[in-house]
Amino acid sequence: MIERAQNEGNVMTELSRRTMLSGVAAAALAPAIMSGLADAATPRAGKQAPGFYRYKVGDIEVTVVTDGANTFKFNDDHVSNKNRGEINAPLITAYYQPDLLTTPYNPIVVNTGGKLIVFDTGTSETAYESTKGNTGQFQLNLKAAGIDRSAVDTVVISHFHGDHINGLLTPDNKRAFPNAEILVPATEWKYFMDDGEMSRAPKGRMETVFKNLRRVFDVLERKVTQYESGKEIAPGVTSVATPGHTPGHQSHIIASGNSKVFVQGDVTHVPWLFARNPDWHAFYDQDGKLAEETRRKVYDMLVAEKMPVQGFHYPFPALAYVERAGNGYREVPVPWNPVL
């Protein structure tokens, strides 16, 4: 649940508001309604609409397919250079509850006409069970979108954190995309597959990151194709090195005709904290300073070029323009287009 502080600070009573807004004595009249109707038997639906959304980039069709969202109480050191009070302030400004962080996950599927490409894979179907359906929705929503996982030609991975790679596997540790080639950033592969780097990694979280990605890629028998930055890795898809969040983190520019979108991966995490405050260092940014430098470069470019950004951790459908605001940036969501 995304709990919002929607009713904080009720200063006016229902009655006073009504009186002010109606400004008439009509409030005293008797209602003429609801006399002879039986109770509706219609049950509440009780479930959300399928979470997918389409848009075109020139001739390319993009389908945003949400994996859901995770809400949790954040730790005091969630942002290494800010305290809890400082983190709660923008949460409240964005109408979120203090002390709770909601993290959406939004992989995308790109149909170039020649290739069907999945970008990042979400937290996995296994997480669907363990989170009671809050996350791990990607495969379900993919199905709702009419996309056959067996028809996927390519999976492009931005970096090796679990919420991006765990969806490569089914709950019984099979390939989630049986016919797809898996593309991984060469720098990321080199770093995380290096046993020396793993042995030097701090215990705790970093050790877990190393172990998890080896779990995933070992099931795939390490059969992946490494890609370099600055290359067209699929028709209309160019990789861009955006290091800091992880050593080999990549973003992607999808371009066709006159249209472009910047698929940022984790250049920022949720925008209401980290686009608004690009100098904040989240604990999961492996190199906080480099991540900040990358973030500022990318966001300055997005503003200058008026290029829309597809943000993995933006709220679904996770597509926005970016403008300058205060000491950072604010996303301007692209309005939902009811037709494609």
Next chain:
Amino acid sequence: MTEFSRRTVLMGTAAATAAATVPAVHVQAAAPAAGKQAPGFYRYKLGDSEVTVVTDGATTFPLPDTFVTNAKKDEVNGALAAAYMEKDKMTIPYSPIVVNTGSKLVVMDTGTGEANFERSKGAAGQFHGNLKAAGIDRNAVDLVIISHFHGDHINGLLTPDNKPSFANAEILVPSTEWKYFMDDGEMNKQTTPRMKEVFANARRVFDALGRKVTPYEPGKEVAPGITAVATYGHTPGHNSYVVASGNSKVYVQADVTNHPALFARNPGWHAFFDQDPAMAEETRRKVYDMLVAEKMMVQGFHYPFPSIAHIEKAGNGYREVPMPWNPVI
């Protein structure tokens, strides 16, 4: 910046010149493009009530010179550009909602009508299609509540063959609106083609329904948890609603503003379709000041789908902070 220079800036490495290791072996994908949008509905809970926002689509048209009667076209284009919308074009979305209170299934406004789906080549008139996609049976609807009598709110009351769209529903209309638009004297006073058309269309729709409607008064609970609020100006009898259950509330504004990028940002702007623009502005400011003060969510008929937001003060007006899509209900 060129593609190349941007890449260089972003990478800051010589890696751009390194060789790629990407595949050349795959055959072409047979997967065809889907070519159509996801169904346009979205749900949220409000205490014990379940709200389903069901979009009717959107209409895009060339921006008229006098779209805003007291602002220059350049200023309007400025507001469009600030919202990353195309200049010289206006897009107006329509988002009726369905409220299941547990005892009643209530439709609030009805969109542009199924007949308009054909006419607009599917751009608008989607309400009944999306209602079906949401699993809602139109025959199960108990009440339809109308905010005011403009075509994009009432035309969906009729099927393309002029039958009631909601066969088993009672139709609730604002009493002031009914009195005004059904008064032949008022109709005969109209001088502009547009206002004549508004009267004629309202009568076309309600005559097809045998004028069988139930007028409601503002300030009253018109359905369980749904209270009408007079928000006059856009039309003489325009109503909004507070939908409440438990500790939760949403303000269903109807047309207190049209598109927020223009009219929440600039509450002083008078759209040509505001019948009494000075009163509409006064209503707009009162409602939006209240939404800010109470941190109350607003459901905006002409907001981009799913059309639900909080409101904050910004510049000379207000800015909507869209509710983030909740992937579960």
